[in-house]
Amino acid sequence: MKKSNSISNSFCPQTLFLYGTYKEDNTPNFGLFCWFSYYYDKEMGVMACIGEKKLTKDRIQANKVFSANLVTEEILPIADYFGNKRGYDNDKMNVDIETEKGQVLNVPVLSKSPVIFELEVDQTITMGSSDVYLCKIRNFLLDEYLCDETISVEKRIKTIRPIHTTVQKYFSWDGNLICDWGKAMKEIIK
Numbered sequence: 001m002k003k004s005n006s007i008s009n010s011f012c013p014q015t016l017f018l019y020g021t022y023k024e025d026n027t028p029n030f031g032l033f034c035w036f037s038y039y040y041d042k043e044m045g046v047m048a049c050i051g052e053k054k055l056t057k058d059r060i061q062a063n064k065v066f067s068a069n070l071v072t073e074e075i076l077p078i079a080d081y082f083g084n085k086r087g088y089d090n091d092k093m094n095v096d097i098e099t100e101k102g103q104v105l106n107v108p109v110l111s112k113s114p115v116i117f118e119l120e121v122d123q124t125i126t127m128g129s130s131d132v133y134l135c136k137i138r139n140f141l142l143d144e145y146l147c148d149e150t151i152s153v154e155k156r157i158k159t160i161r162p163i164h165t166t167v168q169k170y171f172s173w174d175g176n177l178i179c180d181w182g183k184a185m186k187e188i189i190k
């Protein structure tokens with residue numbers, strides 16, 4: 001038996017990505033995003049939706065490039081912080097993180113994320129307050145371990161442990177509740 005509900009994506013787990021952009025002064029900024037998926041038109045592309053006005057959106061509109069860094073259990077505390085602290089606050093990036101430059105595009109990437117897309121915006125669909133970006137994947141970076149075909153896919157993905165999220169909660173790769181959104185960052189801002 002099914003029951004009609006208010007519109008939401010509850011019980012539809014999503015993965016999380018940290019979008020990296022360079023600010024006007026060429027230092028990195030990261031924000032946390034889940035409205036992320038793929039499309040196909042001759043090759044695979046990425047579609048990303050960003051709501052409201054925020055620094056990540058300003059920088060994507062200015063440079064037309066960004067990185068999308070998969071969030072794993074290891075980097076959840078800093079990811080949660082990047083999702084709850086506004087880039088417009090000048091001290092957002094005063095945190096201890098290791099970043100590098102992408103290998104193809106001029107985008108910052110997070111050294112600790114094992115799966116990273118370097119993305120170039122191809123088309124922008126502007127709506128009321130949200131924008132949808134259709135992006136060409138210019139590079140796909142994987143930790144060396146993930147490229148080892150002699151190890152099963154199950155073992156490789158269990159090693160990196162991507163986060164799942166739904167109903168504003170974070171879940172571990174094996175399906176256990178970690179915490180509500182906004183709680184994991186407590187480790188960072190003690």
Ligand SMILES: Cc1cc2nc3c(=O)[nH]c(=O)nc-3n(C[C@H](O)[C@H](O)[C@H](O)COP(=O)(O)O)c2cc1C
Pocket residue numbers: 016029030031032033034035036049050051052054055056057080082083084085086087088165181182
């Ligand atoms: C778990 C989580 C997922 C989020 N997903 C999105 C998203 O898909 N789209 C969006 O516009 N904002 C999303 N946000 C909000 C942004 O992360 C937040 O506005 C952040 O401040 C963006 O960084 P910035 O201010 O440096 O641009 C999410 C926040 C959290 C905690």
